[in-house]
Amino acid sequence: xxxxxxxxGAAAGIMGGLGMTLAAxxxxxxxxxxxxTETTAGAATAPTTGQAPAQSSSLPAVEWRMGTSWPVALxxxxxxxxxxxxxxxxxxxxxxxITPFPAGELFPGTEVIQNxxxxxxxxxxxxxxxxxxxxxxxxxxxxxxxxxxxQQHNSWLYxxxxxxxxxxxxxxxxxxxxxxxxTAAQMGGWFRKEINTVADMNGxxxxxxxxxxxxxxxxxxxxxxxxxxxxxxxxxxxxIDAAEWVGPYDDEKLGLPEAxxxxxxxxxxxxxPALHTIANSAAFNALPKEYQTYMRLASLELNLSMMAKYxxxxxxxxxxxxxxxxxxxxxxxxxxMIAAQKAAFEIYAENSASTPIxxxxxxxxxxxxxxxxxxxxxxxxxxNNFVKNNPV
Numbered sequence: 001x002x003x004x005x006x007x008x009g010a011a012a013g014i015m016g017g018l019g020m021t022l023a024a025x026x027x028x029x030x031x032x033x034x035x036x037t038e039t040t041a042g043a044a045t046a047p048t049t050g051q052a053p054a055q056s057s058s059l060p061a062v063e064w065r066m067g068t069s070w071p072v073a074l075x076x077x078x079x080x081x082x083x084x085x086x087x088x089x090x091x092x093x094x095x096x097x098i099t100p101f102p103a104g105e106l107f108p109g110t111e112v113i114q115n116x117x118x119x120x121x122x123x124x125x126x127x128x129x130x131x132x133x134x135x136x137x138x139x140x141x142x143x144x145x146x147x148x149x150x151q152q153h154n155s156w157l158y159x160x161x162x163x164x165x166x167x168x169x170x171x172x173x174x175x176x177x178x179x180x181x182x183t184a185a186q187m188g189g190w191f192r193k194e195i196n197t198v199a200d201m202n203g204x205x206x207x208x209x210x211x212x213x214x215x216x217x218x219x220x221x222x223x224x225x226x227x228x229x230x231x232x233x234x235x236x237x238x239x240i241d242a243a244e245w246v247g248p249y250d251d252e253k254l255g256l257p258e259a260x261x262x263x264x265x266x267x268x269x270x271x272x273p274a275l276h277t278i279a280n281s282a283a284f285n286a287l288p289k290e291y292q293t294y295m296r297l298a299s300l301e302l303n304l305s306m307m308a309k310y311x312x313x314x315x316x317x318x319x320x321x322x323x324x325x326x327x328x329x330x331x332x333x334x335x336x337m338i339a340a341q342k343a344a345f346e347i348y349a350e351n352s353a354s355t356p357i358x359x360x361x362x363x364x365x366x367x368x369x370x371x372x373x374x375x376x377x378x379x380x381x382x383x384n385n386f387v388k389n390n391p392v
Contacts, residue, residue: 059095059288064122066100069109069130071229073253076313077246077275078102080181080306081125084277087298088291096291098123109227110209113138113278117173122283125180127275128166129210134173136351137358139211140365141166141177143273145344147365150184150272150307152372157274160368165361176284180299181275181306186267187251188332189244190235190260198339207231207243211347212269218343219336228254235259244269248317249310257321264330268340274303 066085070078078100085098103109112124113131129142141162148156156162157179170177189208195201202220206213213223224240234240236259243260244267245251257263277299284292321327332340352359 059092059290062096062287062291064096064098064283065106066098067106067112067115067121067124068100069103069112069124069126069228071227072102074228074250075253076183076250076306076309077181080302080309083305084125084180084298084302087301088294091294091297092291096287096294100125103227103229110225113173113175116278116280117175119280119283122280124278125275126278127210127273128177129273132210135169135357136211136355137166137169137361140358140361141169141274141276142210143270144348144365145212145215145269146271146341148272148369148372149376150182150274152369152376153272153274154179154182154303155372156365156368160372161364165364169357169361170281174281176279176281178277178279178296178299179274180277180302182303183246183250183270183273183275184307184310185247185272186244186270187247188264188267189242190251190256191242191262191264192235192238192260193241194262194328194330195264195336196333197335201336204241205239207234207240208269210269211344212244212267214347215269215340215343218347219339232256232259247310247314248321249313252317252321257324257327261327262330263321263327264332266332268332268337269344275306 066081068078068081070081072078081100085100089097106121107115109126110130112126113128113134115121116124127142129139132139141157143153147153153162157166163177163179166177189206191204193200195204198219201216203222204220205222205224206216207224207226208216208221209223209225213221213225217223221242224234226234226240226243228245231243231245232255235243235256243256245254245256247267251257251263277295279295284295287295318329322329348362352362
């Protein structure tokens with residue numbers, strides 16, 4: 001079944017109350033989607049679902065190990081992964097069990113794709129942009145600096161050809177990927193000193209991965225790759241001068257408000273970063289179709305719930321951080337933002353020139369970006385500006 005057809009049916013089940021119904025249907029598999037028809041290119045009719053089939057008693061017991069990029073302390077991300085694997089076990093009546101392991105327990109958190117590809121573990125959960133050294137097109141699957149918001153990125157993935165585009169990248173690595181989480185717009189990082197100009201950034205050692213790190217490098221920053229659990233130690237001791245992670249809720253859990261004084265926004269390099277379930281393709285294709293469906297459904301559920309949880313928690317965490325009096329919230333200057341955006345699109349042009357699959361995906365992504373941003377500027381932006389400027 002094509003992913004787009006599957007998601008049209010699956011999304012209807014989830015939107016119609018998956019959070020309640022899946023918990024009650026552990027004795028039967030999820031509803032089987034009915035293929036939707038397209039009326040125009042890129043437009044779909046309302047999704048429909050069919051009658052849930054009876055579960056076969058002959059389904060095998062399967063146990064997998066999952067390597068992740070996340071420390072246990074992050075209950076939003078690692079906790080969300082555990083929620084996903086628990087859901088798969090529930091849907092399969094305990095016959096399909098996946099055990100998630102935190103970063104570093106099986107292998108480093110930035111080596112998930114390598115280990116899944118080679119079959120060291122059957123499945124993983126990570127951010128694809130950690131692997132842009134394997135193929136720069138992986139970064140597009142997570143997020144691009146000055147790219148799409150979380151809502152826009154999901155639209156691209158599910159209905160703009162994004163998932164199909166990332167499948168093309170995954171083929172070369174024997175992996176099958178599903179969006180499974182999004183942090184929504186991230187913060188702009190922690191700095192031990194105030195920065196106002198591009199010159200202020202020259203020589204700063206900053207923990208920042210992906211294309212955001214490449215852009216920062218163009219501005220004079222020395223990007224560092226440091227696992228989440230090691231950021232506090234590096235920042236608090238001065239081994240690095242700045243660091244970014246996610247946002248207030250997770251940053252607070254990692255202790256970052258105790259390590260640096262200045263907290264910047266926005267995280268222009270990660271306006272809507274997706275996380276992914278990453279399965280070994282050979283192992284995934286060998287699963288019963290029912291188990292494949294459970295994995296897709298649980299990933300889709302996590303993709304919805306993680307972003308909602310972050311939005312519910314981040315403001316309270318930010319207020320706690322600022323109320324301590326130890327931290328100052330700052331906004332990046334226009335000079336820095338303009339320079340960063342210019343550098344970002346120069347890098348995209350260079351990647352397009354050197355990597356054909358990056359160019360193929362990026363060109364299509366840019367067309368989608370223009371359309372979805374135009375729509376949101378017509379509708380969502382005026383609304384958000386109004387409620388901001390006219391508080392009740």
